[in-house]
Amino acid sequence: MEWLTQSDSALQQQDFLRRRQPGTGQWFLDSEEYRAWLQTAGETLFCPGIPGSGKTILTSIVVDDITTRFRNDDSVGIAYVYCNFRPADRQNTEDLVMSLLKQLAQGQPSLPESVKSLYDRHVKRQTRPSFDEISGAIQSVATIFSRVFLIIDALDECHQSKLLTEMFNLSAKRGANVFVTSRFIPEVTEMFDRRTYLEIRASKRDIEMYLEGNMPQKFHQLQDEIKTSISDAVDGMFRLADIYLRSLDDKITPREVRNALARLQKQSPGSGGDERIQILSQVYEHAMERIDGQMSGFKQLARSVLSWITCAKRPLTALELQHALAVNVGDTRLDEENLSRIEDMISVCAGLVTVDKESIVRFVHYTAQEYFQQTQQRWFSDANNHIASICVTYLSFIVFESGYCQSDDEFKERLRLNPFYDYAAHNWGYHARETLTLRGEVIDFLQDQKKVEASSQALSVVERESAYLNYSRASPRRMTGLHLAAYFGVEKAVNALLLTGKVDVNSKSNSGQTPLLYAAERGHEAVVKLLLDTGKVDINSKSNSGRTPLLYAAERGHEAVVKLLLDTGKVDIESKDDSGRTPLSWAAGSGHEAVVKLLLDTGKVDVESKDESGQTPLSWAAESGHEAVVKLLLDTGKVDINSKSTSGRTPLSYAAERGHEAVVKLLQV
Incomplete structure (x- = not known):
């Protein structure tokens, strides 16, 4: 279950339900629409509402009502997700459906075979299942129940189309009841045309x-x-x-x-929408007036708290924020006497900030988050520069001078004793990339090899999501400051390091990746250009898995980077990785139409190239249902639509199995 996802919707449910004022929301439970939805299998109930109308709390009331009604009925499956308004770092469609799958599977006395099969297929290779695999598993698990209820709060705050399509499929094929809340956003409401609709509006x-x-x-x-x-x-x-x-x-x-x-x-x-926004802005501006009217120390603390919550790349825990606020640029260690009390951090913010049950410090409502993000330059114009400096200052503490931890226990202890270590290592570069000028402490940090090693170890561990074992063996060693700067796409830092003339542009981490490989993989066009302009980079350098910069960029769909690499005239366009796949194979399988076209336009790609499993680019595109890519490949007139993999499968076979109707039609010529 933990391998599926570490998210715990039950904790969110408890937190939201705890905030409910007893007796509220009864009007909704008594409504004809809700009662009819409860009683009829396969029904969808769409409940839009204006910001702040209580959609999330009402969703928790619905979850509580359903779980209470069917508490003693094991044949009823109930799963729910609360979409987060923060950047979707861990709330993409796959993660949300995995959470629903986990909840349904947990309701069984033993692990469903489809989930076990999913686990066995991926855990040893340290890979994650595709969306199609997750979809197949949840469809299978849903058949175990006589009734299934799926509840999605704040659909507008996540990747709605793909998630909703999956929910509608479960409703149509398995009779699942779907309950959805959202703000009034046209692209969302249009998807519920001719379905039961009940507006959420606090009475x-x-x-x-x-x-x-x-x-x-x-x-x-x-x-x-x-x-x-x-x-x-x-x-x-x-x-x-x-x-x-x-x-x-x-x-x-x-x-x-x-x-x-x-x-x-x-x-x-x-x-009126514009009028509401104007009024909410007045409310938050009034709150800022109250904050600025406090004594100097309280005002400074409040503005610091608000700037971190506004600009942080992921939600911060109370302990992380305490440590961040305690750091001053130039410090060599954390001064415990400089830690602010959580109570003070909240009280000085004029009711704008709260700490939830999971100890996350956040705004009381997403409209506050939206307001301060939109007005960031007004209130916190230098925040990213300051945060980047605080992060690298923290990563430069004496405690990290020993560099790379040699054992798992040592690394876990480092994480425990340094709560801000994880955030700083993961995000200093994103903040630095958004600054107009780069402070000297950033370059100083990147030129200290031991501190770079300590930072890169934390960066690589969390990237592996649920692989929480073997830290010391899983993390890439031999990363330099240039590797890190290229990874984050900090153009100014890369340029500064190159100007020193002391960096090896072709140095490899123990995973075999050069700075160019990192920059290409992550789509940092400006950094790729800087590195290419040195005239010294090995453009066809391979990682330990046999991947070149072109292959990484093609797989990820970074069109501009692919074009830069192709324009050099020096790339091996047919280079294969350890599984025998070419850049075209990866681009086609990932559905990156523009990249596929760039590669085809060179006239140098083998459209019939086969990997170790015997699959061609057409086969991969057909299997994943990428209609536009399939059409591009067919239009070349050079593909064999009956080409067979080592297991005897044709592109048509793969497309038919996955239910990709449009692709099947294209292949039936």
Whole structure:
């Protein structure tokens, strides 16, 4: 189960349900639409709502209601996901469907054979299953149950089309009931045409109940006035009600409270999207005015907390943020006496920030995240430069001077004792890449080989996701500062290192990768050009798995990088990796139409090249259902549509097995 995914939707469910004000949401459970959805297999219930209307809390109410109803019925499968508004670093479609698969499989007394087969097929090779394999497994597991309920909150915050198609397939083929919430976004609502629809909008009674349960005692005498004024002003937005209630915290006298309530009445969200955004902006700007009106130390702490939450590349735990805030540029070790208390970090932020049950520090609502990201240059113009410096300062601490950990236990202890180590190693380069100028401490860090080794070890371990064993043997050694700068695509750092004349542009890590290989694999066009312009790079250098820069770029669909490499006239376009696959084979199998066209236009590729399994580029494209690529290959007039793999499979056989109807039609000529 842990190999499938480490995400735990149950923890999120507990956290969201805990925030529910008792009694709220009953109107939804009593609605005809919800009752009909419960009783009819294969039904979909789509519930859109405006931001802050309580969609996520209501989803937790639905999950709780269903699990309570079928608590003693093992024949009913229930799975749910809460899509995250943060960058989808670990919430791509595959991860979300894996989470649903894990939950359904956990409901069985023994491991379903389809899941065991998936595990056996990939764990030894340290690979991850394709979406088609995951889809087949969840379809298989769904057949075990008499009823299946699938709940997706905030569909608009993830890769909706592919995920929704999978849910609709489960509904059509297995009779699964699908429940979805989303904001009002046209490309989402259009996908639910002619399906049952029920808008989520906090009732006035629900908001009043929420206000009653969260109102400070000092407002007791004005309780009715506050309830009426705020519930009228927020127009069905729970989150805005909470923000408005918090905005009264610094009001002392009844007159001050009534004056504030009168101003709120003038800021009713109404129904207009632009007006709502303007009002929310006013709310967050007012919160910033309150923050800036604090004593200097409180103001500085609040702005630091908000800048980190706004600009961080992934959510930070409270402990990580504590350590980040405690670092000053130039430090050589962490000063424990400089750690801020979590309570202080939250209290100075005027109600904008909270710590959830998983100890993640975040904004109270995604509209705050959106607001501060959109206005980042106004509030935190130098944040990325500062964060990059803090990260490399942390990675340059004396504790990392020993370089690479020689054992798993030593590495685990390093992670435990240095909570910010993981984030700093993984993200310093992303922050550095977004700066206008590069600070000297970044170059100093990249020129210290031992510290580069310590950083690269943490970087490689987490990249392997669920492979949490054999840290010391799995991580790439011999990475240099140039490798790291190329990996992250920090053009200014690469240029600075090249100008020193002291770097080996063809140096290899123990995985056999050169700086050019890293840059090509990750699509960093500017860095690839810098390296090529040196005239010293081995453009056909191979990694330990036999992959060249061109092959990596083709596999990942980095069109601009592929063009740069081809334009040199020096690349081996037919170079094969250890599995016998060419750049064209990988590009075709991954569905990168533009790259396939670039390769075909050279007139130098063998469109019938076979790998060790006997599969051609056409076979790979057909198996994955890439219609446009299949058409490109067929249009060359040089492919054998009846070519057979070592197991006797034709492209048509692969396409038919996976249900790719459009590809099957193309191949039936």
